[in-house]
Amino acid sequence: MIASHRLALAATLATGTLLGVLTGTCALSGSASAADLLPPPPPPPPVVEPVAIGSGWYLRGDFTQSWYEHPRDDAIPDPSDPGMPPLVGLRLSSEAGxxxxxxYQINPWLRVDATIDQRGASSFRGYSxxxxxxxxxxxxxxKVDVLTxxxxxxxxxxxxxxxxxxxGAGVGFADKRMSRNYTQTTCLIDxxxxxxxxxxxxxAFRANHSVTTFAWALTAGVSYDIGAGFSLDAAYRYIxxxxxxxxxxxxxGLTRVKDLAANEFRVGMRYRFADGFLPSAARDFGN
Incomplete structure (x- = not known):
């Protein structure tokens, strides 16, 4: 009798355990089936590469020597004095600036820059x-001094x-100032x-006056990379x-002159931000 009771109890426990296992298996199976119905997770966002700000920028400083060409008289004819001849022998002295x-270096062969140049006061003279x-x-x-x-x-x-x-070629403005200007007559006969x-x-002294006009320039030169971001630069420029x-x-009365131009030799230095103060890497093309 006792043995029969123990067998019945063991059978009951075994049955409960089996039902629990089966129930858990079904639950897991149902969860897996539900998961299979969900859409796949989105892909991770692309990695954004940092933008190198300032990698193409450079600063420059230049010394300029200007040799002015002979300009021409631009006096407006005076109907009350038709015999007044134009100025001849116009000269401006060579000056440093x-x-x-x-x-900005756009690519290995193309670059742009904006420059300001101040020249010393050149001595001007002309005769009539x-x-x-x-x-x-x-x-x-x-005196004539020029800022471009x-x-x-x-x-x-x-x-x-x-x-x-x-x-290279450039366009911009030229601000010119005439100062300490005068006219003087010299008699060779009594x-x-x-x-x-x-x-x-x-x-007879004339008032100072400034004029700002359009300017343009053509340039040819050569630079030399000395390392650590620095380059020496030498160039000829017609302006x-x-x-x-x-x-x-x-x-x-006043003095009026047109076709003012100069042949200039420029020597200076450029500094590239991207190179820091490290030795420059070897480059096969461009600067």
Missing amino acids: YGGGIG SRSVFQTGYNLEAG GLVNVYADIGTWYGFTPYV GCDGAAGTGSRDA NLGKIRSGLDEYG
Whole structure:
């Protein structure tokens, strides 16, 4: 009797255990089936590469020596004085200057920059004579200083042993100031201007005046990579500066000149931000 009771109890426990296992298995199976019905998880977002800010930027500083070409007289004819001849022998002295700017290397062969250059005050003079310098002549003289601002585009032709030749062109403005300007008559014979005696008469001073006009330039040069982000730069530049004029004197006269231009030699240095102060990597093309 006791044995029969133990067998019945064991059978009951076994049955309960089996039912629990079966129930858990079914639950897991149902969960797996439900999971199979869900959409797959989205892919991870793409990794955004950091943008190298400033990798193409550079600074530049330059020394400039300007040799001005001979400009031409731009005086407006005076109907009340049709015999007044134009100025001849116009000259501006050679002067040094300095400048700087900021640029960007677009790709290995193309770059752009914006530059500001200030030149020293050049001595200006020109002459006129009704008698073709037989009885006397007039001198017009003063100082001219020029400030230019240009946006330039350059094509770097290639790099050989660290040397990179290039050509470029620029457009912008030229601000020109005439100062200490005067006109003075000199008589070679007595009474050439109606007053007795010979020699220089009193000068008539003209007011200072500034003019801002369009300017353009053509450049050819070569740079040399010296490492640590620095490059030496030497270039020839032709720059067209437009017109200049003085203010009026007490008689209403003034000096007007056109076709002002200069041949310039520039030497300076460029510094590339991307290179820091590390030695420059070897490059087969461009600078």
